[in-house]
Structures are given as structure tokens and as C-alpha cells.
Amino acid sequence: MNQVDGGLNAAEEQQLRAGIRREADSMQLSGDGWQRIVERTQGRKAVVRKRFLIPAAAALGVILMVVAAVTVNHRSDSGIPTAAPQQSATADYPIIWPQALVGGKTATVPATDDPAPTAKQFLDSLGVPTADLTFAVEQDSRGESRLVKVATRNGSVLGTVSLRWESGAGAWGVQAVQSPRTTVRNPEPNGAVNPPLSVAFRTDTDGTARVRLLDARSSKELTSWSEGIDPNEDWQANANFTRNADPFPGYLVLTVQDGGGQFTSVVVMPLTIGAT
Amino acid sequence: MSDDRNELAVLYERDYARLVRFAALMVGSVGDAEEIVQDAFVAAHRSLWRIRDQDKLGAYVMRSVINGCRGLIRRKRHGSHLVISDGAAGPDQSLSSVAVRHDMVAVLAKLPQRQREVMFLRYYLDQSEERIARAMGITRGAVKTHAARAAGNLRSLLEGEK
Secondary structure, three states, X not given: OOOOOOOOOHHHHHHHHHHHHHHHHOOOOOOOHHHHHHHHHHHHHXXXXXXXXXXXXXXXXXXXXXXXXXXXXXXXXXXXXXXXXXXXXXXXXXXXOOOOXXXXXXXXXXXXXXXXXXXXXXXXXXXXOOOOEEEEEEEEEOOOEEEEEEEEOOOOEEEEEEEEEEOOOOEEEEEEEEEOOEEEEEOOOOOEEOOOEEEEEEEOOOEEEEXXXXXXXXXXXXXXXXXXXXXXXXXXXXXXXXXXXXXXXXXXXXXXXXXOOOEEEEEEEEEEEOOO | OOHHHHHHHHHHHHHHHHHHHHHHHHHOOHHHHHHHHHHHHHHHHHOOOOOOOHHHHHHHHHHHHHHHHHHHHHHHOOOOOOOOOOOOOOOXXXXXXXXXXXXXXXXXXXXXHHHHHHHHHHHOOOOOHHHHHHHHOOOXXXXXXXXXXXXXXXXXXXXXXX
16 A cells, blocks of 8 residues: 555545545534524623623622632642732742843843833743733832733733842843633642653633743753643643753743633743752 | 624534534534534634634634534543444455445544544545644644554554454
């Protein structure tokens, strides 16, 4: 049998295509698909307008307060650095300093007081498109650490970047990125990881999760894993990578993209790779 | 029909039936497949305000369908869910001779999920490598790898049935 690049030859492809189409064409569809879609979209609007709009407005404040309280407690239990209330949790983190980072040690122009460009550049380096994102400096702690809240144009928060001023380098360095939508239960932030890498997480959106482990010294990717995920379920990702004899700084990157490929969550945490 | 549904209606006319059939090939049930595709259209309706481009809207729906299939397969948590025709194997089980029969889909159902996705996207929906990569959330290189492995596995499966 002739093969083309380890695949199928043209005749085989044609036969395969015909076999699949024959099976597919024999399927009987219900025929009311559009009607059901319209009912669901109309129903959703009608319900919102007629029944819930006013009560929801009144209840929204209460719900937000409860959710905020629960979220703060939950994340505090998870051991993950959170936003403003627990900014000191990241104070001892090493700075993640990819070489390509603007404002990093190789920069020739002194960094400004605004850490947002550094946060933006960091996300760019992770492959997250930043053109349609907004960057807002959330908190300034003693002039050394700052948080930059990264949100989409519709206000949905993608993540919060923790940065620290490095006086020796005269620039901002990134310490971590956390997301209000994703919780990583393992590994521990700033902990040690060895092959095989095991990551446990939960997020509130469906889509595709991508986990990457990078060498902080070179931004070289050591391993990566990608999977379609469902919301509010616990997920475990396992991936192998080559063990290095000497421990070195690295970071874990967990991104979630929705069905349309839009990023909904970004988590970055520093780790020590290869430590026992 | 409101304006915001017009774009969705165009997409529905063009893609709904073949997306349902694609999903049915993946999950093995036309009923489940219709629900998955309808979910994808409803989700797309919610996102119409930010996805105005018809091509991007189509890509969004396709990706949602793939994620819906993956979610259903994961929830069911068993290997193959395909309801397939039960044709008896003939004496010649070469790829060409089997492909013309319905049970080619039964053989494809034995492939790992990602490999099946690539095969159905390529040979049923006629998607390019780039579009398959975007729909599956993987690189073009990974698409090639899955396709090559699927072809190899397909041969092995057919050899095994001889």
C-alpha cells in the first residue's frame, strides 16, 4: 500500500471520505434545530426582561458582597497569592524575569513608574494578545510592589499581575499572575517541582486549558499540555520533562481560552524546578 | 427575526446539519449531537456583540462543538460511544475496500479521541490544517502528528481485522 508522508494516499483519502460521508448522510436530523435555538435565545431574553431585571438589580449588590467574601476566603484557603488584601503574600517571591521582558535587565531606557507596560509585555511573551485588554494599576505598596489588573474591554478580569520594583536593575519584574476565575491547588506557589509535573486546578469557564512549565532564566518551555475542560470541575494535568541536576527558577503558566479562542484566565506562579 | 440573529441564521443554514453530523460521528448519538450544536449556537448568540465577522463566528461555533463533544465523552467516561452499522467484515479488509462501507466509521471510532477529531474534521468537514489546529486548540504540527498517527492506527486496525 502506497503511503504519502506516513499518511494516506489520494485514492485512500477519497475512499475514506466517501465512507464517512455515507455514514453521516444516513443520519436523520430532527429538523427543528433553528426553532429550538430561537426559543432558547428568546426565552433567555424574556426571562431576563420580565422576571429578573428589577429584582436582579436589587439583589446584585448583595450577591456581589457574598461572592466577594466567599472568594476571598476560598482563595485564602488555597494558598494562592490573592489580590490587594493579601499582597504581602507575594513579597518573598522571586522575580520572574524573562530576558525578553521590556524594562528588564537588558533594557537601555530606564523603566518608568508605570508597571503596566511591563505587565503587558509579560502577557505578550506568554502568547496572550493584549491589544484589546485594559491595564489598571491597582495598588502601590510602599512604592516597591504593585498590582496591575488586566481586564477585557467588557470588564471581565483576565488576571492580576503582581510586580516588584528591583532597584538594582532599575526596573519592574513580574512575580506572579493570578486569576479570579481559576484556582490552582497543586503545585504550591513558589514550591518545588520535579518530573513528572502534576497540576491540579479548577476554573469557572469551559474551553481549553493550557499548562506550560518554563525556565525563568531563558523563557524556554520545558513541557506543555493542553485539554478541553468543563467549568467547576477539578482537573489534573500530568506532564513529563527532563530532570536537571541543579535546581533553577521557573514558572508555571496556566491559561484558559473559551470556545472562540478568547483568553478568559491567566495564572502564572513561580516555582523552583529540580529541587528535592 | 431580529438583526442580531441574522448572522446566526446564515451560519445555521450553512453549517448546522454538517456540524450535527460531525458531532454525531464523534459522540455516537444524533440527539446528543443536536444538543451540542444547539448549545454552541446559543453560546455564539451570547457572543455576537463581540464576534461580528462571519468567519470568526463559524470558527467559534466549531470550536464550541468540539469542546461540547469532548465534554460529553468525558462525562460518559467510556471508550467508544459511536452507534455504528454492524456490517460483517468481508474477505478483503484493505483500507480501500472497507472505506466504501459504513463500517469504516466503526474502525475510526476505535482511534483515540484527538485522532478521530482530526480525521472527521479533515475528511468530513474538509477543514484545512490551519482551521483544524484553531478548532482543536493545537498547533499545525500537532495536527500533522495526529493525522499521521491516525493513518497508521487505521492501517493496524484493519490489519488486525483481517
